[in-house]
Amino acid sequence: MNMAIEAKSLTKTFGSVRALTEGRLRVAEGEIHALLGANGCGKSTLSKIIAGTHAPSSGSLRINGQEVSFASPRAAEDAGVALFYQELSLIPQLSVEANIFLGREPRTAVGAIDRKAMRAMAQKLIDRFGEAVGPGLRPEARVSDLQPGERQIVEILKVYAKNPRIVIMDEATAALDSRQVAVFFDFLREKRGEGVSTVFISHRLAEVFAICDRITVMRNGETVAEMTVADTTQEEVVRMMVGDIHRPQKRAAKTGTATPIFEVRNITGARFHDVSLSLAPGEILGLGGLQGQGQSALLRGLFGITPLTAGTLHLEGRACRMRRPAQAMAEGLAYVSGDRVSDSVLQGRSIYENLLAALVMREGKLWLSPRQMAPRLSAEAASLKTKYAQLSDAINTLSGGNQQKVFIARWLATQPRILLLDDPTKGIDLGAKADLFALIRDLADKGVGIILYSSEESELLDNCDRIAVFNGGAVVTELSGATLDSFHLTRAAFGES
Numbered sequence: 413m414n415m416a417i418e419a420k421s422l423t424k425t426f427g428s429v430r431a432l433t434e435g436r437l438r439v440a441e442g443e444i445h446a447l448l449g450a451n452g453c454g455k456s457t458l459s460k461i462i463a464g465t466h467a468p469s470s471g472s473l474r475i476n477g478q479e480v481s482f483a484s485p486r487a488a489e490d491a492g493v494a495l496f497y498q499e500l501s502l503i504p505q506l507s508v509e510a511n512i513f514l515g516r517e518p519r520t521a522v523g524a525i526d527r528k529a530m531r532a533m534a535q536k537l538i539d540r541f542g543e544a545v546g547p548g549l550r551p552e553a554r555v556s557d558l559q560p561g562e563r564q565i566v567e568i569l570k571v572y573a574k575n576p577r578i579v580i581m582d583e584a585t586a587a588l589d590s591r592q593v594a595v596f597f598d599f600l601r602e603k604r605g606e607g608v609s610t611v612f613i614s615h616r617l618a619e620v621f622a623i624c625d626r627i628t629v630m631r632n633g634e635t636v637a638e639m640t641v642a643d644t645t646q647e648e649v650v651r652m653m654v655g656d657i658h659r660p661q662k663r664a665a666k667t668g669t670a671t672p673i674f675e676v677r678n679i680t681g682a683r684f685h686d687v688s689l690s691l692a693p694g695e696i697l698g699l700g701g702l703q704g705q706g707q708s709a710l711l712r713g714l715f716g717i718t719p720l721t722a723g724t725l726h727l728e729g730r731a732c733r734m735r736r737p738a739q740a741m742a743e744g745l746a747y748v749s750g751d752r753v754s755d756s757v758l759q760g761r762s763i764y765e766n767l768l769a770a771l772v773m774r775e776g777k778l779w780l781s782p783r784q785m786a787p788r789l790s791a792e793a794a795s796l797k798t799k800y801a802q803l804s805d806a807i808n809t810l811s812g813g814n815q816q817k818v819f820i821a822r823w824l825a826t827q828p829r830i831l832l833l834d835d836p837t838k839g840i841d842l843g844a845k846a847d848l849f850a851l852i853r854d855l856a857d858k859g860v861g862i863i864l865y866s867s868e869e870s871e872l873l874d875n876c877d878r879i880a881v882f883n884g885g886a887v888v889t890e891l892s893g894a895t896l897d898s899f900h901l902t903r904a905a906f907g908e909s
């Protein structure tokens with residue numbers, strides 16, 4: 413068997429972050445090989461080393477039997493390696509054909525771009541997707557006018573326009589519909605027949621088992637297993653991804669004890685659909701699953717930041733609507749986002765003004781008496797052990813963790829009945845996280861209902877009474893009691909059937 417890729421002991425550090433500690437990958441010529449693992453385990457880093465985007469810190473890489481160290485993506489392309497980037501790299505203002513052939517346009521005898529040839533070549537590539545794409549996907553169409561799935565197809569075509577012998581597809585199917593995926597898979601099989609090797613990164617186990625020959629599993633920056641699809645099961649793959657199963661301490665169930673404090677029935681909005689959830693008073697409900705599956709979008713919809721297009725909401729049994737954040741606040745909801753820069757911070761303002769922001773919005777008054785407000789706000793800040801010298805200091809004199817505490821304290825000051833937390837600990841240190849979760853549990857014990865999305869699985873497992881797992885904008889399962897552990901969470905997130 414001729415090896416197209418042989419990566420051994422690859423490592424990569426970014427500053428103090430060790431993104432890859434032991435990257436291994438062996439892919440044969442004409443093989444479709446899955447690279448699997450949880451968010452952040454190092455798949456993209458390993459791929460980018462193979463594709464010349466990153467130089468490894470150490471280790472060895474052989475392409476078609478030759479030891480290589482690519483100085484740039486272009487050097488890797490010249491060796492026949494092409495990478496499909498998760499972060500789409502298209503230029504929206506340019507046409508489909510210009511994007512596909514950017515930097516390698518066909519030329520006429522005198523060296524000008526051969527537009528006729530370029531159009532014909534682009535059309536030929538597009539035709540491969542046949543009926544699975546709409547009539548809008550034409551060589552001369554502007555990329556900005558295309559649907560997300562069609563844009564993703566243009567990105568795929570751009571990869572194949574380089575005639576690669578080794579292709580790395582990093583979540584190339586994420587925006588495709590099922591028909592487009594089927595056509596894409598036929599295409600991959602045909603390429604396999606031509607001896608092209610594919611590294612296939614996906615968060616959908618069903619796809620992996622449908623298209624791949626072998627699987628490499630990564631965990632925490634390390635390659636931990638290599639297996640043949642025919643000899644393994646989805647369950648075994650999940651076990652390899654998870655490693656030691658994280659089981660949080662058992663907590664008494666909060667559900668079923670009282671009327672739900674908040675009920676969400678069949679709601680649909682931007683990036684989520686038909687979601688139903690029920691929250692008991694004092695319950696911490698987690699939203700789990702891989703990143704970007706609709707969890708944050710749901711929280712934004714619930715708080716009236718983005719519109720809901722279907723479904724109903726009930727607060728303590730009473731139907732209500734959240735058309736705007738002000739309305740949600742009036743109903744006793746609060747929303748804390750971990751995205752400090754875009755969502756939370758009033759730049760150039762004092763700590764006091766930042767603490768006051770939510771109350772001002774809720775009361776609908778621009779001025780609230782500092783004599784009354786200052787003690788209340790400093791008490792909320794103190795409950796989170798926020799460190800600052802004076803309330804009048806500028807917000808940006810605080811560390812990220814302390815700023816985040818201010819944004820949380822701001823909402824606590826409104827005394828919410830329902831607290832929506834959208835990845836609230838992003839970028840804050842361990843001490844601040846512990847303070848935050850202690851406070852959240854305290855609020856729950858006082859009867860506040862809490863919905864928490866976290867991109868960190870362990871935060872969900874350690875703090876939630878129940879977890880609703882999202883995949884593709886919908887809740888696929890709910891975990892509680894005996895199923896509240898990392899194995900069941902990963903299994904549901906990857907859609908194990």
Ligand SMILES: Nc1ncnc2c1ncn2[C@@H]1O[C@H](COP(=O)(O)OP(=O)(O)OP(=O)(O)O)[C@@H](O)[C@H]1O
Pocket residue numbers: 426429430431432449450451452453454455456457458
């Ligand atoms: N340029 C960078 N600078 C600093 N840290 C980075 C950089 N790129 C990746 N990392 C970190 O390295 C680790 C591995 O990231 P990587 O993107 O390779 O994971 P992944 O398995 O591809 O994850 P995902 O499934 O979420 O795409 C993560 O902790 C990530 O935050």
